[in-house]
Amino acid sequence: MTPTGKTNSPRTADDHSPTPVNPDSGMAGYDDLLNNPFVGIFRCHLQSGHILAINQKALELFGVPAQHYSQVSIYGILEEHVRSGVPFVWDPKQYSKTENQEIAYTFGDEVRWLSLSYQVYPEHDILKGIVLDITEKKRQENALKSVREEMDIFIYHASHQIKSPLTTILGATYLLKRDTHSEQAIQFYSGIIEDQVKRLDSIFKELMHVYSNSQVVIQHDPINFHALLEEIMMELGPRYSDVHVNFNVVDTSEFYGDSVRLRLLLQNLISNAMKFQKPGETNPWIAVGVETSAEQAVLTVEDNGIGIDEQAREHDIFRIFFKGSEMAKKGFGIGLFLVKNIVEKLNGSIQVKSSVNGSIFQITIPNGKPEPSFTTSPVV
16 A cells, blocks of 8 residues: 555665664653653564553553553554554565654544654664644645535536526527517517526625625624514515515514624525425415524524425535425525525524425524623722
C-alpha cells in the first residue's frame, strides 16, 4: 500500500549512508523531550517493538496503560488499532525513516487521526518516533472537501436552472425575428420572453437568498409574528386567492430573532404549501401556528396539499435543487434547502410529517432575547 507520509527508500547491503547518531547519547536532553505535553514521543526495540520509553501524550494517543507500557509492542498496538482500508505502511525493519504518515487509529468507538514519524538505529536495535493528534485537522479538511463538493453541485445545477430559460428566450427571439409581420406572433413570443425573464429573476433572487443566509451576521431583534405573517400574505395572497390561510399566534413571551431570516423561512414554507395544493381540491387550506416562550418559538405550517411521497422523503428533500414530484418540477428546488439552512443558522430544529393528505412542518427556534444587564451605582 502507498504510505500517506514520506518514506525513504529501503536500505540495501550497499547503503553507504552516514552512521546514525547513537540514540543513547545525551539522554538528559531526551528525557526533557519526553516531558513535552503536546507531542507524543516514544522509543522502542527495533526488532520486537517493545516500548522502552514513552511520554504521557503518546500513552494517551495510543491508549496504552502507563503501568503496562513496557510489556506492550508498538507494532502490536498499531496492527490492532489502525483502521482497515486506510493506506498505511509500517515497516521500520525495511525503511529507516518515515515522516508524517497519517493513520486512522481506532480508540474504542472513536477514530483518531494520528501523524506518525520515526527514525531507526539498526546497529543499536532502537526506533525513536513521534506522534501527533491531527484529528481536528482532518475534520477541517473533510469539512472543506464537503463544502467544495456542495459548491460544485450548486454551480452545476444553478447553471442548468439558468440555462433553461435563456435557451427559451433565445428561441423565442429567433422566431420573433422571423414573424415580425404578425402582430399576434409578436404578442405571443414577447409573452414567452417576459415569462422567462421573470423566471430568471426569481432564480437569481432565490440564489441570492441562499448566499445572504451564509454570509450575513445573525440579528436579534424583537419579532412581531402577527405583522410578519400579514406582510407575507400581502405578497403571496393575491397569487393564491383560492387557498384559505389561518393564523394562530400565541405570544406567551417576547421573542427575539433574525427578522429577515424568519420572514424568508415562513415565506418559503407558506409559498410551498400554497403552490403544491391538490388539483381540483374544493377546500384548499393552510394553518400557520406560532407559539413563543422564554426559551423558544415553535412555528408550524400545515396544509392539505399533495404531500411528499415516501420515495421523495427517503431522498433528502432539503437537498438543493431536489424536486420530489412531477408537480414540484415547476419550482426551482431551492426553497426547502434555504429553509433547512436558515434553521441550522439559527441553531434550531425541523421536523416533517407528510402523507397523501398533506404535510406538517414544525420548526423550533431558540429565543435570542438578550440577558438583562445589571449596573452597579458607584459608591459615593
